[in-house]
Amino acid sequence: MKKDLNKLWVWVLMACVAVEVEAAGRHLSTAPIKWFDPDNRSIAQPKVIKRNLIWDMVDHSFVYPMTKKLDLGRSARRVGNILNIAPSRQADNINVLDEVPNSSWYTNRHFLVRMDAVALAKGPGHAHPDTSGSWEIISGKFEGQAPEFTIRDAKEDVYFLKFDPKDYEELATTAEVVSTKILYAAGYHVPQNSVVFFRAEWLTIGPEAEVVDDEGRRRSMTDADLQNVLSSIEKQANGDIRCLASKRLTGIPLGVFDFHSRRKDDPNDRVKHQHRRELRGLRAISSWINDVDRRAANTLNMFVTDEQGRQYIKHYLIDMDATLGSRSVRPHTPKSGNEYFVDFRYIVPSVLGLGLYRKAWEDAKPIHFPSIGYLESDVFSPRRWVTNYPNPAFQRCTNRDGYWGAKIAMAFSDADLAAIVKTGHLSDKKAEERLIRLLIARRDKVGDYWFRRINPLDRFWIDRRGLHFEDLAIVGNLATEAETRYFYQFLSRDGKAQGAVRQLDTSGHIPIPRDLPDGQYYGIEIRTVRSGWADKYVRVYFFVWNVGLYQIVRVDRQE
Missing domain, CATH: 2.60.40 (Immunoglobulin-like)
Structure with a gap:
């Protein structure tokens, strides 16, 4: 049996080497470079995929790591990588220039075609509800530290309003707007998000708005309920209320996409997600902006109809309020970005160390500005950085994938970042300047790490x-x-x-x-x-x- 297993490992390793030889002799052609992936062919409307958030955490923390260990092909390739006799598996959706074609997943922007300060600040578009009439509340999440409203303005456009938690004014709203603009310029599909100021009297309660009472029953929302929610939200000195406005995406929401496998009911989804360059290389960009919660739960598939009448799925990254120094309702902890929530790599050393084993991040840095939260650049390591839960595409990131993401990050100049951070509307100029400095320092660390591993x-x-x-x-x-x-x-x-x-x-x-x-x-x-x-x-x-x-x-x- 042991002899048979040894033969199996040798066969798998030889197969890996054969792939490299075949790739080295790939056909050269003067045909036009592939800059567009035709994954926008019309399809029948797929079903909605609902994801249980608890299962999403369990799946990525326990199930996925176990199945990864049982993947003989991947394990064999990993051994081949270590022995330097087999190449890393490269992304499947790159063109002959080692770039990513435009698709329903990604659009080349700032690295290939530089955007000016106005375009960077605009991002995917401004999300400013119309102020000529009232904002009708049609639904929302009214409990907890950070309530959310869904409103319809006078133009019948729908927006989601998010608010900062008390004691951390501007934290989540700034993080979401700044990271949205960065991810858009980097090439990803994201919602239109803007910081907006409004008056409480603009809000009206729609007939479908409901709240959950103390006994867990749903009932119609009343003005007293609204006033109770508004009392938990910090107001500006002039009485205005600050929020993040996110315009509802065009199309029909179909639920999340995973960072592995393919969607079987989408004929356009031909590349396994863990082998898409734009998802693998996102690891380098996410490490830069500390996007630690980048998982399936924070993605969205939309069934869209384009100008030519084609109907297909477009893939979005959403919910960027847990980026930079923000953990949505509070600042990040020093552990964020340095370890998984359940990280078996450090559990044993920590237990056996009896308190003597200390990690670099455990010497926490002070929070200088509550509006920025916990974000630092001294301990930050692009090599060591991880999301809260293992991300299959990020774990497949090769040096070439990381280099691709890093060169996109490095395409943002200091002035570019200043223009983007300004859209976060931080009231403290010193906080704004510090956030810009941190983004610059982390960007340079990302570039330095990946550029040293690939000829840049x-x-x-x-x-x-x-x-x-x-x-x-x-x-x-x-x-x-x-x-x-x-x-x-x-x-x-x-x-x-x-x-x-x-x-x-x-x-x-x-x-x-x-x-x-x-x-x-x-x-x-x-x-x-x-x-x-x-x-x-x-x-x-x-x-x-x-x-x-x-x-x-x-x-x-x-x-």
Whole structure:
């Protein structure tokens, strides 16, 4: 039996290696680059998926970790990774440039096409209910520390209103607005969220609004109920009430999506979610904004009808009020982002340590501003950062996935972040400045960690002078030109070396020999040498149409 198991492991590892060999010889083509995934074909309306929040926590804390251990294929690949004889499984939905095509999941924005300060501040759109008439309460959650209203304005638009808990004014509303704008610019589909100020007298009670009494029975909401709820909400000095307004998404809600598997009743859902680059790479972006509650419960599938009449599922990230330093109704604890709620990696050392085993995050930093909550950049580690519950896609994040997410984070300049943070309407200027500094520091840590693991050359373009690129580490001020050298070598179409290794001169581009035959594919392998950085190559393949006319057809990054 043991001998048979050994054979099985060897067979699985050989299969992993075979995938790498096949990938290395992948067909090169001058066909247009795939920048759109046609997953918007019309489908019949699928059923609503309801997710029990308690089961969601149990599933990700206990069931998923156990099934992961029993996955022989993944375990074998993991052993192969450690022994350096099998590659990590890469994302399934990337194009030949190692980028993510636009789809019902994702739209390329700020990294590929820079957004100005106005567009960054606008995000997916402003969520400002119409003030020409009353705001009719049609439903809500009126109990607990942070009540929520669902209102309909005079234009018949529906909004969800969320409020900050007492003692932590501006905390959750700022976090949700700022993170919404960041995630939108990063490329994700998110709701329109804005900080809004209104007067209590604008609210009216609709006939369908109900509350739950002390005995758990539902009854119609009364004005006394409304006044009781409003009394728990802190008011501004001028009597205004601050809230987050979230405009209801267009379409029919179908429930959540998981970060693993596929939705079987959606023919457009062809890629297992744990193998989608935009979900894997979200780990790097989420670590930056401390989006620790990024799980199925905080996603939403919408059945939409587009301008061409096509009906399909569009996938959204929602509920960003547990990001940055906010835990929705209170600040995060120091543990947030450093350990899972149930983290078997640390339980045994903590028990056996008898109190002597201390973790870096246990020396809590002070909360300087209640409106920011608990957010720090000193202990923060992009390598160690985790969500509250294991996220299957995040755990599949490879170096290439992490690099993709990190370069999106690094695309936000200091000025970009200042423009976004301003939309959070923090009343204390010093709190606003501190939040900007923390986002900058955490962004740079994310970039530094992932850029050191992958050769961070990007934004390639080619002309008659040769191949040009940007070194994102230098662009992001994570490295200097003085400490950097580039070496390159030409390759045949199948990746075999042609000619000597050369060091790039000060021209800033790699010249292409003018005697290369027309109608052939070639590659250029570039290595970036910096002390303390991984020695990884990036290969750029191109086609020669004629002298001086070239076309980039593929980019390969060494994992």
